[in-house]
Amino acid sequence: MKTQPPAPTHVLLRYLSGVLFNRVMFSSAILVGLMEILALLEQTTPILQRHLGVAGILTYAGMRLPFLMSGALPLGVLIGALLMLTQMTLASEMAILQASGLSMWGLYKRLVPATLLVGALGIVLDDQVTPRSEQALAAWWNRTDPHPEDGHAFWFHEGGRLAHVRYVADGGNMLAHLDLYTRTPEGLLQETLHAERADYTHAHGWQLHAITRVQIDQQKAQRLPAEDSMPWQTTLHPWDFIRLSAENPPLSSGTIIGMLRGRLPSDSSSGFLQAGLLERFLRPAAMMVLLLLAMPVIYIPPRTGTRSWVPVWCLGAGLLFIIAQGLLRAMGNAGLLPPPVATIPGLIIFTLGAVTALLRNEAK
Known part of the structure; x- marks a missing residue:
C-alpha cells in the first residue's frame, strides 16, 4: 500500500521553521564569536600573567561559551527573523505565498515551532548548562589566582x-x-x-x-x-x-527553589530569586514577541527594496523590548517591583504594539 505524500502545509511548515532555525543559529554564532573576542581581549592579560598560556585561554573561552550563547539567543532570534523575512520579501517569495492564500497569521504560526525550539534551548542553557559551566569557570579562576586575598x-x-x-x-x-x-x-x-x-x-x-x-x-x-x-x-x-x-552567578531552578525553601544558603532576596525563575520559564514567550516584532518587514513595498527603513524600525523595536525587559528585571531585583510585574507587563505591552502595527498594515 502506497503512503500518501505529506500535505503541502506540512512541507511549508518544515521549510519555514527550518530556514528560521538556521538563520537564528547562524546569527547567534556570529554574536557569540564577537562576544568571545571582546571577553578574551579583556581577560588574555590576566590569564597570561598567571602563566596559563594558550591552554588557559582556550579553557576560559570554552567554559564561557554557554553563558554567551544563552545571552545571544534573544538577539539571534530577532536578527535571524529579520534576515529571513526581509530576504523572502525582496525575493518576492512572500508575494507568492500570500497569492497562494497564506495570511500573515498563517505565516506566523508556521514560524512558531522553530521559535519555541530556540526558547526551549535557551531554558536548557540557562537552567542546566550555564550554571555548571560558570561554576567550573569560577572554581578554575579562583584556584589559579596567585592573590586570592584580593577577592571580595x-x-x-x-x-x-x-x-x-x-x-x-x-x-x-x-x-x-x-x-x-x-x-x-x-x-x-x-x-x-x-x-x-x-x-x-x-x-x-x-x-x-x-x-x-x-x-x-x-x-x-x-x-x-x-x-x-x-x-x-x-x-x-x-x-x-x-x-x-x-557576583550574581547563574543558578539552576533546583538551586533557586532550594534557596527559597531555606534548604540552601543564599545571599539574594526572595524577590530576586522569584523574578529569575519566572523570567527563565517565560523565555519562549519572549522569543515569540521578538518574532512578532520582526513580522512587519513582510510589508516592505516592492519598489522600495533595500532602501526601506522598515527592517531598521523592527530592529529598533526588538532592541527596545530587550532593554525594557532588562530594566524591569533590574527594578525587580532591587525590590522596587514584585516579580510578576517585573517580567510579564513588558511581554504584554510589546505584543499589543506589534499586533497593532501588523493589523494596520494588513488593513491597507
Missing part, C-alpha cells in the same frame, strides 16, 4: 546562622576569616564564632582553625577558651562557596 568578602545565611567570609581560595577548599553568628528561634544572637581559616578535605570534611567563640546568655557575653581546631558541621561544599563568592 560576602555574607550568607544557612538555616538559623548568619556567616561572613573574607575570601575564598584553592577553588573553594579554603575559607579565610570565617565568622559564624548563631541565633535563637526568636532571632536573638546566641553565639559568635571566628575562625582564621577553614579547610575542606574529602576525608574529614570542614575543619576550623584558630577559633575564638563568644556565648551570649541573658544579655551576658562570655568568651570561651580559644581552640586550635574543630570540625564544622555544615552541609555546604566547596562549590557552594564558589557560587556564593561570585
Whole structure:
C-alpha cells in the first residue's frame, strides 16, 4: 500500500521553521564569536600573567561559551527573523505565498515551532548548562589566582546562622576569616564564632582553625577558651562557596527553589530569586514577541527594496523590548517591583504594539 505524500502545509511548515532555525543559529554564532573576542581581549592579560598560556585561554573561552550563547539567543532570534523575512520579501517569495492564500497569521504560526525550539534551548542553557559551566569557570579562576586575598568578602545565611567570609581560595577548599553568628528561634544572637581559616578535605570534611567563640546568655557575653581546631558541621561544599563568592552567578531552578525553601544558603532576596525563575520559564514567550516584532518587514513595498527603513524600525523595536525587559528585571531585583510585574507587563505591552502595527498594515 502506497503512503500518501505529506500535505503541502506540512512541507511549508518544515521549510519555514527550518530556514528560521538556521538563520537564528547562524546569527547567534556570529554574536557569540564577537562576544568571545571582546571577553578574551579583556581577560588574555590576566590569564597570561598567571602563566596559563594558550591552554588557559582556550579553557576560559570554552567554559564561557554557554553563558554567551544563552545571552545571544534573544538577539539571534530577532536578527535571524529579520534576515529571513526581509530576504523572502525582496525575493518576492512572500508575494507568492500570500497569492497562494497564506495570511500573515498563517505565516506566523508556521514560524512558531522553530521559535519555541530556540526558547526551549535557551531554558536548557540557562537552567542546566550555564550554571555548571560558570561554576567550573569560577572554581578554575579562583584556584589559579596567585592573590586570592584580593577577592571580595560576602555574607550568607544557612538555616538559623548568619556567616561572613573574607575570601575564598584553592577553588573553594579554603575559607579565610570565617565568622559564624548563631541565633535563637526568636532571632536573638546566641553565639559568635571566628575562625582564621577553614579547610575542606574529602576525608574529614570542614575543619576550623584558630577559633575564638563568644556565648551570649541573658544579655551576658562570655568568651570561651580559644581552640586550635574543630570540625564544622555544615552541609555546604566547596562549590557552594564558589557560587556564593561570585557576583550574581547563574543558578539552576533546583538551586533557586532550594534557596527559597531555606534548604540552601543564599545571599539574594526572595524577590530576586522569584523574578529569575519566572523570567527563565517565560523565555519562549519572549522569543515569540521578538518574532512578532520582526513580522512587519513582510510589508516592505516592492519598489522600495533595500532602501526601506522598515527592517531598521523592527530592529529598533526588538532592541527596545530587550532593554525594557532588562530594566524591569533590574527594578525587580532591587525590590522596587514584585516579580510578576517585573517580567510579564513588558511581554504584554510589546505584543499589543506589534499586533497593532501588523493589523494596520494588513488593513491597507
